[in-house]
Amino acid sequence: MRDGIKVYAKTVPDSKIKAMKAECTLDAGLDEVIALLLDVKATEQWVCHTKSCRLIRRVSDTELLYHTEVSLPWPLDNRDFVTHLRVIKHERSGVVTVEAPAVPGIVPLREGVVRINASINRWLIRPLPDGKVWVEYLLQVDPGGHIPAHVVNMFACRAPIETFQNMRKVLRKRRGG
Secondary structure, eight states, rough: OOBBBEEEEEOOOTTTOOEEEEEEEEEEHHHHHHHHHTTTHHHHSSTTTTEEEEEEEEEEEEEEEEEEEEETTTTTTTEEEEEEEEEOTTTTTTEEEOOEEEESSSSOOOOOEEEEOOOEEEEEEEOOTSSSSEEEEEEEEOOSSSOHHHHHHHHHHHHHHHHHHHHHHHHHHTTOO
């Protein structure tokens, strides 16, 4: 645990790449966090290693498709993917699930960039009584190409800490703090 952020890794059957889960409390309301997750351009400010992010199509107020390119250090090739993001509100519990898997085939491949065609990417956001939220983030992805599994697993455990730290800063700035 670092900075109130807990990160867990789990072995996945038939994969050398571990699934990752991170959780923390954010000093923001449910609507603020959802608005940030739906703000595609803002993703560049807070998601670790994001080089660029652009909206492809807004299906509705709670569903969109966007393209992301992730910067990786030399000699590794950058990765890109298209996310199909859907916000699902569970009225009884007040919990919100944000499903954001990578989906194939929507954007043409680019030379020198490795395409990620499938991932499990899920946010669970639970409002807390003090105006804060508890957030759990789950990610299972095979980055493709030629990256040793131990390097991927190392990045996967560090990235959520930086991402949540950046998310806190952006949310604070949006609140005027």
